[in-house]
Amino acid sequence: MYKLVPITSALVLALAAPTAVLADPGNGKGGDKQERGQRGGNAERGNDNGNGNGRGNGNGNDRRADRPDVQIVEGVRGDRNDDRRTDRRDDRREVRREVERQVFQTRDGRPVVYFRHDDDRGLIVGCPPGLAKKNNGCLPPGQARQIARAAGVDRYDWMWRTRDDANRYEYRDGYLYRMNQQGSLLGYLPVLGGALSPGSAWPTRYRYQPAPDYYSSYFGLNQNQDYRYADGALYGVNPQTQMISQVAALLTGQNLGVGQRLPSGYDVYNVPYGYRDQYADNATSMYRYNDGYLYQADPKTQLITTVIQLLT
Amino acid sequence: MKTMMRWALAPLCVVTLVACGDGAGGGAGNGAGKAGGPTAVTPSSQTLAQTLKGDRTFGTLERVLDNAALGEVLAGKGPYTVFAPSDAAFTASAGDLGDEAMKAQGAAMLRAHIVPGSLTRADIRAAIDQSSSGTAEMRTMANSLLTFSKDGDTLIVTGDNGARGRLTGEETLASNGVVQPVDALLVKAAG
Numbered sequence: 001m002y003k004l005v006p007i008t009s010a011l012v013l014a015l016a017a018p019t020a021v022l023a024d025p026g027n028g029k030g031g032d033k034q035e036r037g038q039r040g041g042n043a044e045r046g047n048d049n050g051n052g053n054g055r056g057n058g059n060g061n062d063r064r065a066d067r068p069d070v071q072i073v074e075g076v077r078g079d080r081n082d083d084r085r086t087d088r089r090d091d092r093r094e095v096r097r098e099v100e101r102q103v104f105q106t107r108d109g110r111p112v113v114y115f116r117h118d119d120d121r122g123l124i125v126g127c128p129p130g131l132a133k134k135n136n137g138c139l140p141p142g143q144a145r146q147i148a149r150a151a152g153v154d155r156y157d158w159m160w161r162t163r164d165d166a167n168r169y170e171y172r173d174g175y176l177y178r179m180n181q182q183g184s185l186l187g188y189l190p191v192l193g194g195a196l197s198p199g200s201a202w203p204t205r206y207r208y209q210p211a212p213d214y215y216s217s218y219f220g221l222n223q224n225q226d227y228r229y230a231d232g233a234l235y236g237v238n239p240q241t242q243m244i245s246q247v248a249a250l251l252t253g254q255n256l257g258v259g260q261r262l263p264s265g266y267d268v269y270n271v272p273y274g275y276r277d278q279y280a281d282n283a284t285s286m287y288r289y290n291d292g293y294l295y296q297a298d299p300k301t302q303l304i305t306t307v308i309q310l311l312t
Numbered sequence: 313m314k315t316m317m318r319w320a321l322a323p324l325c326v327v328t329l330v331a332c333g334d335g336a337g338g339g340a341g342n343g344a345g346k347a348g349g350p351t352a353v354t355p356s357s358q359t360l361a362q363t364l365k366g367d368r369t370f371g372t373l374e375r376v377l378d379n380a381a382l383g384e385v386l387a388g389k390g391p392y393t394v395f396a397p398s399d400a401a402f403t404a405s406a407g408d409l410g411d412e413a414m415k416a417q418g419a420a421m422l423r424a425h426i427v428p429g430s431l432t433r434a435d436i437r438a439a440i441d442q443s444s445s446g447t448a449e450m451r452t453m454a455n456s457l458l459t460f461s462k463d464g465d466t467l468i469v470t471g472d473n474g475a476r477g478r479l480t481g482e483e484t485l486a487s488n489g490v491v492q493p494v495d496a497l498l499v500k501a502a503g
Contacts, residue, residue, distance in 0.1 A: 160420050160454075171416055193380045193419030219389045232423065232453055246384050250392065250453040252428055265451025268439040268460070270429025272391045273355055273485070289391070289429035 160191075174200070192233050192247065202242045206230065217311055218292040219249050229253070251291045261302045262288065262295065275310065355485035360394055361387040363486045369493065372402045375410035380419035390488035393431040395458070395469060397497050401477065405501040423454035424471060424499045430490050433483055436460050436467055458498060475500035 160169040160176060167186065170177045174195030178186045190196045190203045202208075211227035211234055221227050225236040225245060232253050236246040254263060266288045271279050279287040279294055286299045289310075296306035356363065361383050364370045373396055377383050386392065402409070409418035427450045439448035440462055448460045456472040467479040477496030484491040 174416070176416070191416050191420070192423070193416035197415060198381045232455065247381055248384065249388060250382075250385050250423060250426060252451055252453060252455065254451070263451070265449050265457050267443065267448035268431050268450050269435045270393070270427070270431050270450070272430055291428060 189231060192231065196230065196233070196235060196244060196247075198244050198246055200244050202228070202235075202237055202244060208235075214309060215249075215292060218309075221248060254290060256290060256293075256295055256304060256307075258304050258307060260304050262297050262304060266290070266295075272310070279308075355487050357487055359387045360390065360392060360486045360489050360491060363484050363491050364394070364396060367484075367491075369398050369481070370396050372399045372410060373397055376418040376422060379410050379412065380415050380422060382419060382422055386488070388488065391428075391430045392453075392489040393427050393429065393492060394489065395425045395427075395477075395479075395492050395494045395498060397425065397477070397494055398480070401494065401496045403497070403501075406497055420454060421497065421499055424452050424456050425494075425497075426453045427451065427458065428453070430485070431492070432485070432490060433467060433479060433492070436479075437462070440467075469494060469498060471498035471500065473500050 160171075166181060168179045168181065168183075170179065171191070171194065174190055174197075175188050176191045176194070177188045180186055190206050195203050195206075208228040208230040211221065211229055215221065215234065216223070216227065219234065221234075222236065226239045227248060228235050228237055229251065232251055233247055234249040234251060235244050236248050237243065238245055256262070269281055269287070270289050271287050271294060272289060275287075275294065279296070281287060281299070284299070285305075286297050288295050288297065292310060294308040294310060295304050296308065297304045358366070361377075364374055364377065364386070377386065386394065406421070407417065408414060409421055431450065436448060440446060440460055446461060449457045450460070451457055458472075459470045461468045461470070463478075468476060469479060470476045475496060475498050477494040477498055479492055480495045481493040483493070
């Protein structure tokens with residue numbers, strides 16, 4: 001019975017790889033947007049960035065072309081038994097860096113792109129419109145809270161506050177203001193349904209990340225629009241007028257990569273129907289979907305071993 | 313041993329292209345925990361947006377969705393799982409989230425009820441059963457966590473700030489995700 005398990009895994013992987021795991025579709029748009037929008041894992045530029053791969057792990061970029069789109073940590077794991085290493089903890093970190101650089105690209109060398117997860121939720125630093133040029137530049141501590149209470153704008157604070165978040169949120173005229181408990185303004189951002197609504201112009205000072213080509217393919221985005229990611233949503237924007245035309249997708253924006261542990265919040269199997277046959281959890285692998293990608297992880301360690309693009 | 317047998321069957325499912333998931337009425341579970349008999353996954357041809365619009369139970373939710381301009385999202389590729397509050401779940405303390413002036417609040421509320429991927433109740437039960445804590449967590453599009461647990465046969469879902477609801481009625485497998493009816497809002501009004 002026990003012999004069946006590895007056979008199972010091998011079969012699933014072997015059958016799955018050539019079908020659902022596809023290289024970049026090559027839709028001819030070029031990689032410029034991807035280059036700007038990706039997380040810091042571009043192997044083309046990252047070879048000599050000081051992280052180094054001279055520990056003898058033997059996974060140099062010259063072997064990339066032979067690798068499938070899905071690249072598995074197993075190829076690197078073998079090096080962990082190298083007797084020459086004296087500090088296993090350092091080596092493990094080294095392995096992770098190496099894996100990240102190598103895995104985040106497709107067969108043709110184009111990167112697998114993720115949006116960065118902004119812990120600060122894309123807050124704009126500085127004084128918000130309407131609150132600028134007051135006394136100390138922005139509102140002084142305490143004053144903002146008084147104003148907010150008077151205006152009732154903090155009534156729905158609870159809509160935006162998450163677990164362990166001690167800050168306070170106040171919504172006013174399309175923007176969400178983050179304050180500390182003393183009422184000092186920490187930053188602000190335009191929000192979905194507020195300043196980031198169809199029919200509104202994109203806020204000029206608000207930074208965004210262009211949608212990568214993969215998302216254009218995965219979500220079937222209209223080629224005549226610009227697509228921008230900000231604060232957990234993908235927005236269609238008219239490139240001429242800068243007007244927001246649609247909210248195309250919601251994304252967690254979580255920055256998941258090979259070698260990392262699955263973060264909290266991925267306990268439940270959530271693979272899209274069409275891929276459940278190929279990517280069923282088993283003794284050696286678990287699969288979770290997030291933002292257009294499937295993540296294969298080790299059920300015991302929860303470490304992500306493979307990132308899979310889903311294109312049909 | 314039973315579980316090992318199920319893993320052993322997994323490649324057979326792949327080879328024969330027989331769906332190993334659940335039926336439309338639920339019962340999927342993940343690969344390791346599913347029931348043995350292969351049942352074709354036959355989601356509805358309707359999108360999440362169409363499913364919600366066609367169910368009178370979700371009239372208020374539909375209004376909030378339209379107001380927040382998120383209808384296209386639920387008509388798009390997804391997949392998402394929407395924990396859909398019934399009309400009765402929208403209490404007075406939440407305010408009128410379908411009002412024009414409440415678009416942002418409505419959008420924030422909706423994001424806290426949507427998680428990535430397709431979650432059937434069998435999947436949720438399997439995750440709870442496999443957990444030593446008896447709970448399972450999923451991250452929402454609001455970057456918050458929903459925690460699932462069981463109370464007898466009932467699945468309980470608890471939001472970040474303690475809001476608690478029950479999965480009620482029947483789940484619907486839409487073409488681009490799952491609608492899971494819930495009897496309460498999963499964000500709790502302060503005070």
